[in-house]
Amino acid sequence: MSALSGIGGRLYRGETSIDFIGKRRRWYAISGIFLIAAVFALSTQGLKLGIEFKGGSSFLINKSGATIAQANDALKAAGITTESVVQKVGTSKITIQTGTLTQERIVALKQDFVQSFGVDISQISSQVVGPSWGKEISSKALRALIVFLIVVMIYLALAFEPKMAVAAILAVIHDVLITVGIYALVGFEVTPATVIGFLTILGYSLYDTVVVFDKIRENTRVITSTGKMTYSQAANLGVNQTLVRSFNTSLIALLPVASILFVGAGLLGAGTLKDLSLALFIGLATGTYSSIFIATPILATLREREPAMKALSKRVGQRSPGSNETKIATPGIDGAPLSKKIERGPRNQPKRKHR
């Protein structure tokens, strides 16, 4: 742990610097491959939707020693032959999913369960969803997503700068697409809890990005007047300075999510907790990746196009010959300070040590 703290100090002073911005084409390429795979998986396989989205019924029977055979008997007795899925969860739970049934058939089916399992009707949990309900949930979720993105974009544009807002939103879209792609690829079931998870990812991913951008903004506030660093260099320093925090944040966010996933999948088998935490787990991982490897490079790309920043790059290039904006010291994780001892104000001039 303290080894990590030590790295924190070196990253902060710019002694250890990982070149996130300079290698941005590499990160873009990696993400591009993932995005193409995600879109491909989505368009060929699509998402496996839960009954909440396509309509149908699911039943959960709580009785120790309940067997799948008993469930199949009841289904047969009720004359339901198609589209049913029976699963055993833990030692005492059986879940049964069927397609859309009329209210009368559901009532009859429940009686068959009562007979077959020998349980009281109050021990049968059920969920019946009409075919149009899912459409409403999906359209509401989609609307919430769009409104959220717009509101946050406006907020970030006001609190930071418009280009930061654009970069942050692009990173979020990247995260959601990749997460959804993974769902399509692996075939995880999508339920409303999963949707909650997706929507929360947006918040998280932005939250993480906001903290990185806040530091970048501080670093770049006076760069045009000092002329010591290009925008990209200052941004890269910002990412490095907040790297320990990003790592800590992601880990600390993942710990509770992992415990929900563990308890939800292990104890309950399926349902809200598992679906939610799985989406969060996948989303958090991509969110952390994107705020470092995607959001900041996009921001740098956008800003470097500004004439003022172009001019700055030129000036910086002249000041320190032999270096250009994409070449930043990368001594590696274990790289001790390469040159002189640094006493004060190193973060304004991280490149000096490279000479």
Place this chain on the structure above:
Amino acid sequence: MSVITPKSAKAPAHPARTIAILALLTIALTTLAFFTSATKVKLALDLQGGTSVTLKPVVSAGGKVTEASINEAVGIIRNRVDSLGIAESLVTAEGNGAQKNIVIQVPGITGDDLVKMVGQTAELRFRQVLSEGAATVGKAGDTATAVAGVTPAINAAYAALDCAKDKGGTDNAKAIVVACSQQDPANPTGPRTKYILAAAEVVGADVNKAAAVLDQQNNAGWMVNLGFTGHGTDAFGKLTQRVTSLGTPLNQVAIVLDGQVVSAPRINEAILTGNAQITGSFTQARATQLANVLKYGALPLAFRVDSVDQVSATLGSDQLHAGLLAGGLGLLLVVLYSILYYRGLGLVSVGSLIVAAGITYLAVLLLGHYRGFTLSLAGIAGAIVSIGITADSFIVFFERLRDEVREGRSLRTAVETGWARAKRTIIVADSVSIIAAIVLYLLSVSSVRGFAFTLGLTTLVDLIVVFFFTHPLVSILARVPYFAEGRPLSGFSAKSLGVVSKEA
């Protein structure tokens, strides 16, 4: 516990005082919770077992759904559910404007009668009053035998009707029925009236307009203007012409919605024009309510059952335990990590998390008491997820603090300069979370809302705790030599900060 120190320019005025204010506030809230006996968290149905039904209103006659008609429908369904006599049942409208759904939540598994009962369309009818009486079990002679068509069976049903227990009979338009008056919402324990009513002669579809107006010409107070369609004008004309000359109560026409008598005005004269006025010492609220009933009756909503969730008590308690276990485990892991990584400072974050958890718990108790907030599984998940967000605001602060120390500042100044910068980041980042929570809450349905609510609540609590607990506490600690000198386990040791030693 106050620390006496010389006041420095940059330090916050009185960190100890800030913490004391928070402590007082917490104590005040705790006392409030105790005095209002809000000592138990209200659990949603997925944690205590129960049935919830979501209904989507659809207009039967090709008209459009308005917010007012949905609100009226909610009232009607609430009446129906209340008639089951199950304690703590809840009928609410979710969503906004005309997009609302009606959600019915009833504890326990009530079987499928509930689903059937709440899904029916509520009809408005005008029926002549045949008999009227106090709404308790009457004497045998309490009848209306004088009127043709009233059978002994109806008389017996009327005599036995106790409006406090059963809230109405059948709603068959073509038959003579017994019915109770609707409970006046302004006077929920007030007396009610029961009726024998003739077959319906005018129905809701015959009404084409209704409005509550203040009579300024005759100074008669609030009244309801009522207009009929062509067919309605004829039917209502006939009805009023026939009854107006009869004696009380036969000269009254009851306005019946969903089997309950909303109002039973006396007919003063035959109304042949299709325009009627209902007067009587109405308050504005009462007149508006009556007008809404009439308008609603003109275009009744049918309901489509969109989802039915029935959770057994066993599954409910399983989910609750799983949720609590996941929360406990998550909290424990975060605590362990903070202590391992931040050492002494980690204890501050553990303390802050405990304070945040306490305030959140209090808020859930009080919101449950005052606002009917119920904690669902998705809500618990939201709270667990926010442990990360809460802990992160400490991390942002601590990392800033350590950055400042790395730049060579003393811990005491570092706390203030670091805080000034971290504060901004925390506010912006938390704002994004809160925006997410608000948008989700406003635009989504059912379980998503529970999640969004706790997420927003805990983020707000996080802000309070960071400002009024964590920061002042660190300010105080910065004056403690153990931390200020950067001892090995304080979290500020030169080694753990990676500070380049000054000896060079």
